Amino acid sequence: MHLSELQNSMRHLYMERDRERGRDATFRWFTEEVGELAKAMRTGDRANLQHEFGDVLAWLASLANLEGIDLEAAAARYAGTCPRCDQAPCGCPFP
Amino acid sequence: MHLSELQNSMRHLYMERDRERGRDATFRWFTEEVGELAKAMRTGDRANLQHEFGDVLAWLASLANLEGIDLEAAAARYAGTCPRCDQAPCGCPFP
Numbered sequence: 075m076h077l078s079e080l081q082n083s084m085r086h087l088y089m090e091r092d093r094e095r096g097r098d099a100t101f102r103w104f105t106e107e108v109g110e111l112a113k114a115m116r117t118g119d120r121a122n123l124q125h126e127f128g129d130v131l132a133w134l135a136s137l138a139n140l141e142g143i144d145l146e147a148a149a150a151r152y153a154g155t156c157p158r159c160d161q162a163p164c165g166c167p168f169p
Numbered sequence: 170m171h172l173s174e175l176q177n178s179m180r181h182l183y184m185e186r187d188r189e190r191g192r193d194a195t196f197r198w199f200t201e202e203v204g205e206l207a208k209a210m211r212t213g214d215r216a217n218l219q220h221e222f223g224d225v226l227a228w229l230a231s232l233a234n235l236e237g238i239d240l241e242a243a244a245a246r247y248a249g250t251c252p253r254c255d256q257a258p259c260g261c262p263f264p
Contacts, residue, residue, distance in 0.1 A: 079248070083247055089258075091263060104203075108200065123238055128245070141210065143219050163185060
């Protein structure tokens with residue numbers, strides 16, 4: 075799935091609701107899912123972990139739709155070399 | 170960019186460093202980027218906002234790599250109808 079396909083799908087499914095809820099409440103929902111991801115990392119349930127990664131992605135796409143940000147453009151910096159040191163693999167000082 | 174391409178790129182660029190840092194520190198970095206996203210939403214700098222969405226995506230992909238989670242599989246639930254109410258657009262009770 076292209077990032078744009080995910081973003082378009084989320085736009086079709088949820089944009090009207092996201093607009094009604096607003097950017098701040100949508101951000102709050104997004105962070106709620108980040109918390110659920112943390113919990114899934116702790117419990118070790120693999121199916122639930124995949125589920126929560128999906129939810130975080132979905133809510134990030136909803137937020138990007140509300141903010142008018144293109145996730146393809148956003149991710150492009152990471153398509154080749156490290157955007158900081160311009161090497162692949164990254165050669166930045168650790169960590 | 171496919172989600173899998175982003176995840177593969179992040180694997181090539183950062184997997185060794187991510188492994189050395191470990192899942193918990195990588196989660197901490199991820200949440201640091203979520204905070205920077207919140208700040209970018211507040212300041213209104215569009216270029217910075219796109220930058221931070223990219224960083225959140227990147228660190229989520231790093232985390233998925235460490236956890237052995239396929240982001241394509243994770244996002245698939247949102248490819249068609251709402252995974253909760255099975256409608257498109259979503260017809261779930263608000264919010």
